[in-house]
Amino acid sequence: MISNINYWDLDAVADSIIRGRKLTDDNLRELLSLTEEEDIQKLNYVARKVRDHFFGNRVFLYSFVYFSTHCKNNCAFCYYNRCNDIQRYRLDMDEIRSIARAVKNETIHMVDLTMGEDPYFHNEPEKFVDVVKAVKEETGLPIMISPGVMDDTTLTKLHENGANFLALYQETHDKDLYRKLRVGQSFDERNHARQFAKNIGYCVEDGILTGVGNDIESTIVSLRGMENGQPDMVRVMTFVPQEGTPLEEVDQESSLSELKIISVLRLMFPDKLIPASLDLEGIDGMVHRLNAGANVVTSIISADSSLEGVVNYDRELEERDRDSKSVIKRLRSMGMEPASQAEFNSIIEKRRTKPARIPVVA
Ligand code: SF4
Numbered sequence: 001m002i003s004n005i006n007y008w009d010l011d012a013v014a015d016s017i018i019r020g021r022k023l024t025d026d027n028l029r030e031l032l033s034l035t036e037e038e039d040i041q042k043l044n045y046v047a048r049k050v051r052d053h054f055f056g057n058r059v060f061l062y063s064f065v066y067f068s069t070h071c072k073n074n075c076a077f078c079y080y081n082r083c084n085d086i087q088r089y090r091l092d093m094d095e096i097r098s099i100a101r102a103v104k105n106e107t108i109h110m111v112d113l114t115m116g117e118d119p120y121f122h123n124e125p126e127k128f129v130d131v132v133k134a135v136k137e138e139t140g141l142p143i144m145i146s147p148g149v150m151d152d153t154t155l156t157k158l159h160e161n162g163a164n165f166l167a168l169y170q171e172t173h174d175k176d177l178y179r180k181l182r183v184g185q186s187f188d189e190r191n192h193a194r195q196f197a198k199n200i201g202y203c204v205e206d207g208i209l210t211g212v213g214n215d216i217e218s219t220i221v222s223l224r225g226m227e228n229g230q231p232d233m234v235r236v237m238t239f240v241p242q243e244g245t246p247l248e249e250v251d252q253e254s255s256l257s258e259l260k261i262i263s264v265l266r267l268m269f270p271d272k273l274i275p276a277s278l279d280l281e282g283i284d285g286m287v288h289r290l291n292a293g294a295n296v297v298t299s300i301i302s303a304d305s306s307l308e309g310v311v312n313y314d315r316e317l318e319e320r321d322r323d324s325k326s327v328i329k330r331l332r333s334m335g336m337e338p339a340s341q342a343e344f345n346s347i348i349e350k351r352r353t354k355p356a357r358i359p360v361v362a
Contacts, residue, residue: 005039014049017267025220031264032216040260047263047293054271058339059331060296061324062144062275063108065099067091067131071116073148074183077171077212079242080116086244090120096131100138102302106324109344110142110165111135112298117148125154129161136162141341142348144205149185149193159202164348166197169207169235173225174218181212194229201355203348205273207235210261211253219261223268230356232347233273233296236261238280255281259292266293273347278322283330290334297331300324 023031034040068090074081080088091099103111113135115121121128128150132143144165145158155166170190172178178187198204206229208214208222226234238258241250258280265274276289279299286297302323328338 005034005042008042008046010042010046011049014046014053017046017050017270018053023264023268025224028220028223028264029216031267032219032260034260037256040256040263043260043263044292047266048291050266050270051274051293051295055295055339057336058295058343059290059336060109060273060339060344061107061300061327062110062112062296062298063103063106063324064112064114064279064299064301065096065103065135066114067096068115068118068121070118070120071148072119072122073117073185075171075185076181076183076246077209077239077242079245081245084242084244090118093130093134097134097138100135103141104139106300106302107328107338108141108300108324109339109341110144111139112144112146112167114146114167115148121147122150125150125157128154129157132158132163133161142345149189151193152196155193155197155202156200159197159200163202164352165203165205165232166194167205167207167233168194168197169205170194170222170225171207171209172212172214172218173208173222174214177213177218181209191229194231198230198232198351198356201352203232203351204229205233205235206231207237208261209239210236210257212239212247212250223261223264227268231269231272232351233275234265234269235275235277236265237277240280255285255288259288262289262292262294278327283321283326286327287330287334290331290336297327300327 031043034043069080069088070090071080071082074083079086113131128147132145136143142164143162144167145163146167168190171181175187194204194206206226236258238253238255241248241252262274273296274294275296275298276286276294277298278286300322331337
């Protein structure tokens with residue numbers, strides 16, 4: 001790559017990535033420094049070309065079930081941190097089963113079971129194993145768990161009982177920034193859980209925040225940190241200041257930086273899953289993220305659901321336009337299609353039968 005995107009042969013750059021070219025730190029610096037919308041659109045074009053080579057026009061859809069908003073932690077960026085005086089809920093088993101039955105009737109490839117680090121489940125992990133078993137039983141679908149950091153024994157039990165994917169975002173691999181964001185939590189334990197899960201046959205997702213004190217060098221540290229863990233799915237999300245949190249007063253950046261990083265992720269992880277979350281800007285935002293190179297739509301919830309998202313751009317809106325039917329309609333208007341369940345299952349199966357062998361942080 002040369003130092004001005006206007007001199008790139010965009011198709012040739014895409015082809016070189018498809019053939020296995022790796023980005024250097026200088027390449028990353030160059031791409032992350034782009035500020036002009038026109039330049040970022042060129043980068044988005046290259047990323048789409050790479051994605052289309054590996055995935056065609058097929059998109060994966062994940063349903064989001066935030067079943068407990070209780071949490072023992074104090075992350076500075078999070079609305080659900082334990083110090084925030086908000087209304088919280090924890091669904092009981094009947095409610096979880098009934099949501100799972102509703103999910104079964106939608107076009108969804110995987111169910112994402114998310115909670116804060118709720119002591120109710122973390123002190124007695126068997127209760128969480130029961131939730132996974134019940135949702136598996138009701139849906140028969142692959143299950144992603146997003147429970148925070150759990151120990152090796154619990155991760156193993158969850159995997160044996162139907163959990164296929166672990167989502168555990170580091171948020172940043174820059175240790176100084178980590179200390180400010182994930183206040184009082186171990187950097188290494190978080191990495192360890194993801195690596196351990198991967199080695200026993202889970203697919204894993206790592207993710208970072210942008211617009212939260214990360215400059216270009218810090219972002220490169222995070223991108224390389226994610227790369228070292230060899231995740232199956234990589235995410236970036238724009239930081240959105242949340243009421244009642246220590247970072248409430250921070251100015252929110254536009255989504256341009258996120259769109260740029262999504263494209264950079266596609267060039268670094270050409271054949272991996274990269275999500276376009278509905279949680280930040282709904283279906284219009286999903287379109288921009290897919291156009292930047294994403295290939296998964298996450299945070300789908302049924303039209304009448306009152307469950308929480310994580311960022312919840314639509315917390316105040318009466319109608320929540322993020323059900324699978326609305327998503328698919330918009331995908332088709334973009335010339336894209338939901339993938340088949342078999343296509344998604346083959347990704348899960350490949351990892352299950354060929355677990356990774358990466359060094360685990362003690
Ligand atoms: S990010 Fe997760 S672990 Fe941190 S406070 Fe929020 S819910 Fe808890």
